[in-house]
Amino acid sequence: MPEWPDDVAEELRQHLDDQYRELRAAGASHDDALRAMADDVNAVRSRRSGLRPELVAADVRYAFRTLRRNPGFAIVVLLTLALGIGANAAIFSVVNGVLLRPLPYRDADRLMVIRGDLKRPGLNDIPASAGEYVDYRDRSHAFEQVAAYDTVGFNLTGGGEPERVDGAIVSTTLFSLLGASAQVGRTLVADEDQPGRDDVVVLSHSLWTRRFSANPAIVGQTIPVDGRPAQVVGVMPAAFQFPDRSIEIWKPFLLDADALSDNNRGSHGYTALARLKAGISRQQAQADLNAVTAAFKADHPGNYRNGFGATLRPLQEEIVGDTGRPLIVLLGAVAIVLLIACANVANLLLARAASRRKEIALRTALGASRGRLVRQLMTESVLVSAIGGSIGLGLAAWGVDLLITSAPDSIPRIQEVGVDARVAGFTALVSLATGLVFGLVPALRASRAPLNDALKEGGRAGGGVHGFAGRALVVSEVALSLVLLIAAGLLIHSFTRLQDVAPGFDSSRLLTFRLSLPESRYTTFQKGQSFFDEFFAGLRRSPGVRGVAAINALPFSGLGGSRSFHIEGREEKRPEDQTEEQLRIVTDGYFAAMGIPIVAGREFTDRDALNQPRVAVVNDAMAKKHWPHESPIGKRVSFSTDEPHWYEIVGVAGNIKHRALEAADRPELYVPYRQPLFAGWTVRPMYVIARTSADPASTVAIARHEIARVDRDQPISDVRTMDERIGRSLSSRRFSMVLLALFAGLALTLAAVGIYGVVAYAVTERTHEIGVRVALGAQRRDVMAMVVGQGMTMTLVGTAIGVAASAALARLMSSLLFGVSAVDPATFVAIPLLLVAVALAACYVPARRAMRVDPLQALRSE
Amino acid sequence: MLDRELKKGSAELLILSLLEDQPRHGYDLSKLIETRSGGLLKFRVASLYPLLYRLEKRGWILGRWIEKAGQRRRRYYRLTPVGAHVLASQRDTWREFVLAISRVTGVEHA
Numbered sequence: 001m002p003e004w005p006d007d008v009a010e011e012l013r014q015h016l017d018d019q020y021r022e023l024r025a026a027g028a029s030h031d032d033a034l035r036a037m038a039d040d041v042n043a044v045r046s047r048r049s050g051l052r053p054e055l056v057a058a059d060v061r062y063a064f065r066t067l068r069r070n071p072g073f074a075i076v077v078l079l080t081l082a083l084g085i086g087a088n089a090a091i092f093s094v095v096n097g098v099l100l101r102p103l104p105y106r107d108a109d110r111l112m113v114i115r116g117d118l119k120r121p122g123l124n125d126i127p128a129s130a131g132e133y134v135d136y137r138d139r140s141h142a143f144e145q146v147a148a149y150d151t152v153g154f155n156l157t158g159g160g161e162p163e164r165v166d167g168a169i170v171s172t173t174l175f176s177l178l179g180a181s182a183q184v185g186r187t188l189v190a191d192e193d194q195p196g197r198d199d200v201v202v203l204s205h206s207l208w209t210r211r212f213s214a215n216p217a218i219v220g221q222t223i224p225v226d227g228r229p230a231q232v233v234g235v236m237p238a239a240f241q242f243p244d245r246s247i248e249i250w251k252p253f254l255l256d257a258d259a260l261s262d263n264n265r266g267s268h269g270y271t272a273l274a275r276l277k278a279g280i281s282r283q284q285a286q287a288d289l290n291a292v293t294a295a296f297k298a299d300h301p302g303n304y305r306n307g308f309g310a311t312l313r314p315l316q317e318e319i320v321g322d323t324g325r326p327l328i329v330l331l332g333a334v335a336i337v338l339l340i341a342c343a344n345v346a347n348l349l350l351a352r353a354a355s356r357r358k359e360i361a362l363r364t365a366l367g368a369s370r371g372r373l374v375r376q377l378m379t380e381s382v383l384v385s386a387i388g389g390s391i392g393l394g395l396a397a398w399g400v401d402l403l404i405t406s407a408p409d410s411i412p413r414i415q416e417v418g419v420d421a422r423v424a425g426f427t428a429l430v431s432l433a434t435g436l437v438f439g440l441v442p443a444l445r446a447s448r449a450p451l452n453d454a455l456k457e458g459g460r461a462g463g464g465v466h467g468f469a470g471r472a473l474v475v476s477e478v479a480l481s482l483v484l485l486i487a488a489g490l491l492i493h494s495f496t497r498l499q500d501v502a503p504g505f506d507s508s509r510l511l512t513f514r515l516s517l518p519e520s521r522y523t524t525f526q527k528g529q530s531f532f533d534e535f536f537a538g539l540r541r542s543p544g545v546r547g548v549a550a551i552n553a554l555p556f557s558g559l560g561g562s563r564s565f566h567i568e569g570r571e572e573k574r575p576e577d578q579t580e581e582q583l584r585i586v587t588d589g590y591f592a593a594m595g596i597p598i599v600a601g602r603e604f605t606d607r608d609a610l611n612q613p614r615v616a617v618v619n620d621a622m623a624k625k626h627w628p629h630e631s632p633i634g635k636r637v638s639f640s641t642d643e644p645h646w647y648e649i650v651g652v653a654g655n656i657k658h659r660a661l662e663a664a665d666r667p668e669l670y671v672p673y674r675q676p677l678f679a680g681w682t683v684r685p686m687y688v689i690a691r692t693s694a695d696p697a698s699t700v701a702i703a704r705h706e707i708a709r710v711d712r713d714q715p716i717s718d719v720r721t722m723d724e725r726i727g728r729s730l731s732s733r734r735f736s737m738v739l740l741a742l743f744a745g746l747a748l749t750l751a752a753v754g755i756y757g758v759v760a761y762a763v764t765e766r767t768h769e770i771g772v773r774v775a776l777g778a779q780r781r782d783v784m785a786m787v788v789g790q791g792m793t794m795t796l797v798g799t800a801i802g803v804a805a806s807a808a809l810a811r812l813m814s815s816l817l818f819g820v821s822a823v824d825p826a827t828f829v830a831i832p833l834l835l836v837a838v839a840l841a842a843c844y845v846p847a848r849r850a851m852r853v854d855p856l857q858a859l860r861s862e
Numbered sequence: 863m864l865d866r867e868l869k870k871g872s873a874e875l876l877i878l879s880l881l882e883d884q885p886r887h888g889y890d891l892s893k894l895i896e897t898r899s900g901g902l903l904k905f906r907v908a909s910l911y912p913l914l915y916r917l918e919k920r921g922w923i924l925g926r927w928i929e930k931a932g933q934r935r936r937r938y939y940r941l942t943p944v945g946a947h948v949l950a951s952q953r954d955t956w957r958e959f960v961l962a963i964s965r966v967t968g969v970e971h972a
Contacts, residue, residue, distance in 0.1 A: 011887075
């Protein structure tokens with residue numbers, strides 16, 4: 001009542017006036033009279049302002065009482081909502097932490113990555129060379145600062161076990177660009193990229209704690225890094241990570257004349273970062289960048305192909321990469337679970353509203369307005385969803401911990417995921433929306449119940465009101481859960497297909513680890529070769545070791561690399577048009593140790609030495625691609641055009657899966673470690689593989705021991721069995737699959753509860769009718785068929801809609817599948833059958849109850 | 863909650879009943895309800911006048927300002943024919959309701 005007509009106001013004034021006079025006439029003092037009237041006056045005031053908090057409070061109290069009267073109802077509803085909202089909050093936490101929350105650097109939205117771009121597929125993501133970094137830094141105007149980095153590994157020795165740690169070589173500007181300062185000591189200063197000044201390192205908090213017992217005195221001391229002394233200048237705070245958590249040491253890269261020479265202008269190894277000046281847009285910065293690239297292209301005409309340019313993209317995008325899509329699919333899946341939960345709760349409320357019709361009719365008869373009733377009922381549902389949401393948030397906090405520990409490493413920033421204010425806000429919003437969604441329809445329906453009917457009908461509530469809406473809700477539940485089930489089914493089917501893919505080598509009992517000999521000690525590749533010869537000889541003699549070899553880029557290690565080459569006798573091509581294929585450098589016996597079959601010819605032996613004719617092995621895909629109609633054996637290839645070293649192909653090996661099981665077979669070219677591509681070749685980081693006759697894990701200690709016998713300062717890292725590596729390559733897929741299957745299972749359970757609820761309710765409602773039917777001679781079988789038929793009609797309609805919806809959504813799924821069509825007939829038959837079976841079970845329980853209805857009792861109760 | 867509405871529903875019934883014999887003004891109505899119920903029922907002004915206003919809008923009662931010599935003008939309400947009809951049916955409903963309640967409570971106590 002926002003405004004009262006003047007009439008009412010005048011009457012009120014008069015009334016109060018009358019009351020006052022009367023009180024005074026009865027002997028009350030002025031103050032007493034006013035005090036006696038205070039309540040009335042206050043009530044008038046609060047009504048006038050339209051604020052009636054006492055009503056809202058009363059509604060909430062009433063809602064609590066109603067819930068306490070029906071504990072069973074309350075528990076089922078709260079549990080359903082807590083699971084639905086909790087799952088949403090948990091997945092949203094991940095989306096929030098990974099995709100939405102800004103990176104943990106100062107003004108992170110102004111941080112950009114600069115990439116070289118040849119505007120050709122595969123060539124639009126080129127890192128920067130040292131010379132380009134300096135040009136971006138000195139010639140641009142749009143950036144406050146420019147930095148560059150590359151991730152590398154460092155061998156730490158001296159004092160304790162030698163250790164291989166992940167690190168980064170960085171420009172001295174990196175820390176100030178990120179806005180990060182050291183916890184102890186300092187970060188890098190300007191001239192530490194100059195020769196003689198660059199032997200300094202900054203440690204991460206984790207490395208400092210682990211290896212140096214968090215001793216602040218380490219700052220200023222010298223430690224051996226890759227065999228050279230380096231001074232520790234600072235330790236970063238625990239919260240600092242760049243570019244990710246695995247990096248534990250930062251060292252400046254050298255910007256000497258050699259690094260900046262034209263020769264090295266094409267060594268694109270660094271990721272260049274830039275911080276936009278405040279107020280500069282990405283477009284303005286891009287224009288500035290175009291001018292810079294045009295200028296340095298003109299200065300170094302021999303170094304750039306046509307069309308070279310540089311593009312900017314946000315650092316956040318660079319770090320998050322393409323993990324967004326599966327996360328969004330999962331968020332969609334939990335949203336569906338919540339919708340189903342809403343439908344279930346709405347159904348329960350409808351059923352309850354039907355049994356509360358008497359109460360509601362009575363209250364209407366006593367003068368409660370419809371709006372008042374709807375508000376009362378909505379207060380109840382919002383209260384229920386608020387409690388459910390709070391429990392859900394608790395579940396989410398627990399679920400997020402579980403998610404973080406089970407999530408694959410490939411999800412960036414996963415360690416930053418947690419329940420924060422934004423997640424809490426999201427949950428509150430979702431809870432409120434949930435309450436409104438599941439509460440509104442039942443509330444409107446309940447309040448519309450025709451008065452006289454409800455009162456006259458006695459105890460039995462009519463089925464009509466609940467009937468249609470309830471059935472529609474169940475149909476949509478079935479359809480929604482089927483969509484999820486089919487999606488999960490497709491992912492599971494893909495996963496089993498993928499697990500059946502043979503990698504092309506024997507992955508069992510294969511120990512693998514990384515060994516990076518430092519160039520400071522192993523200055524020539526011959527020194528590296530003798531290290532391997534001695535180490536391998538020792539390891540081969542060890543018990544349980546059946547084969548040993550090494551490769552530069554191990555399958556399933558994430559490493560790879562291609563090189564351009566020329567086939568003897570074929571037309572010379574311009575440098576930019578030369579053929580490029582994956583190149584692997586392996587020690588002799590690699591194919592035998594890996595169990596890769598040699599299809600034709602032979603593999604490398606220790607006689608393929610530097611002073612012998614150079615040899616190469618190609619895989620089957622390579623042979624078919626480049627020598628489609630002839631044998632490649634005896635053909636020769638070369639990797640440099642100026643003074644060709646010809647490598648004669650002596651063998652053809654079987655194809656293997658290198659990057660992932662789902663990857664297509666790629667052409668590969670193998671050359672022996674003993675015959676390096678160029679003069680002046682130095683040692684490279686290698687992966688060692690050891691085939692064992694027992695558990696490969698027991699060989700780790702033996703390998704360490706044998707290495708230490710040759711050089712006790714050489715650590716090994718990335719120690720895993722091959723089966724572990726293949727398992728990890730599947731971990732992202734497994735993660736999405738398990739979560740989706742979990743949500744689909746939840747959806748199926750909720751749908752089953754929904755079907756059970758509606759059928760059971762219908763049986764209760766129709767007890768009388770069933771009694772009559774049985775009395776008139778209907779068989780128990782007929783009763784059963786009637787009840788089950790009702791439930792199954794809803795199920796089948798829902799199934800049909802769900803199948804159609806899944807087929808329509810198939811295109812969204814296809815990029816996540818492997819070896820399975822998005823409309824895979826097996827899945828589209830098996831999953832609906834599963835759902836129908838569950839629905840049958842859900843109908844069977846109430847149907848049995850209907851069968852046992854005693855006609856006499858059913859009729860007598862009338 | 864229930865008793866609040868009970869009061870509200872019954873309030874309509876009470877007001878209509880009190881206006882059945884003669885027109886009355888608001889203060890008179892509130893005094894009568896209080897005295898005749900032996901002080902058990904008491905209406906706050908904040909509810910009474912809006913209720914009168916609502917009843918008038920529904921066309922169940924009609925208010926008129928009447929001036930009497932030596933007194934302020936007062937607004938007197940009387941029952942309309944519609945109001946009389948509603949009163950009759952509400953009395954029935956009320957009777958049924960009371961009967962129903964006593965049946966139910968009677969059964970429960972049996």
